[in-house]
Amino acid sequence: MIEKVLQLKCNCNQYPWGKQGSKSLAATLCEKTPGTDFKIDENNSYAEMWMGTYPELPSYVLETGEDLQDVLDKNAVELIGKTVADKFNHTKLPYLPKVLSIAKALPLQLHPNKDLASQLHAKSPEQFTDPNHKPEIALALGDFEAFCGFKPLKQIQSLMQLPPLEPFMPEVRKPDFDDQTLKHVVKAMLSASEDAVRKTHDALMALPKDKFGDDSYIPDMIPRLSEQYDKSDNGTLVALVTMNYLQLKAGDGIYIPADGIHAYLSGDIIECMARSNNVLNTGFCPRADRDSVDMFCSALTFTPHDAKEAILPAKSFDGSKNGKTLLYAPPLSEFNMLATTLEDGDSETIRKLGGPSIMIVTEGEGTMKADGKVYRLSEGFIYFVGQGVELEFKATKKIKAFTAFVE
């Protein structure tokens, strides 16, 4: 009989925006997997631990060393289940959960929708490695700062009246500041020369703070972001003037739709996305790494259009016996996420799910009874659980666990 609960060994990648050495939660969780060969080098910046079967950074079954995807291919009916395999017409996991540890701004980015992704993948498969879209969610594990979606038009319009921002407005002005005007502004900011961007930043910093209204954080953030990249980075202007700046706390979630503009700034998060790795970058990265501004701007979506719309609320989960598990359900078919929080001595049962799941323990100690066996839960332990398995948790020390699933 096939084992339906498989402890996984995952890997962590290194990007310059990741946290240094053991300051990176992604890296420390990754290193805590028993028997892993992953070792932290204090000189490296560790950005993302991936938990899933995307070929760029796949997960392995801890006990046997097999690639998880090979095991899924061989046992699709038992592990993925017919419903999910039929729904997506493949035996891959339709989602990819990650732990991110962010020391400085990630590239200002969007993930193209399915149509654009398939065109880009057909043209440049080495850069766009799949034809899928990549809507994503981010759940804060502690304080988390992010730029996400656009501010309300009225708020952007009033900022654009500041004299240093005048040159980014269209020459012919419509009576209303609408999304077309905003698109022009974003494009003008992203296309501006290094010199123009630097001068604009200096001019904004020279203005009295009260000129910025509710956005009085802008002049303080310019030096902070300039230090991370450069005062000539176009991303700073777009992020500060047009995008929502969110300061989130542990448990808060945000949802980024396909084509949604975003740039995460600091913190440790659990991220989950549809199975894809496609991205268009335009700022907070070297000029040579940027994708075409025209393509970026033509793909842009203008939802969300205020900070509230970007928030993904936690709901109660009908499959939780003791109410210790919350549900984050973004408006898409590829995945939902559960967050289980147990105090010392607490227990919880999660109903059989109709598809495969991946769970990571980010805090605490305890046990999980599943499929007739008892498994240890501890920080950094990651399990794949096949469809149709009830999970019984018991905490000996306060537990936090996150479970991505589809059904």
Ligand SMILES: [Zn+2]
């Ligand atoms: Zn992203």
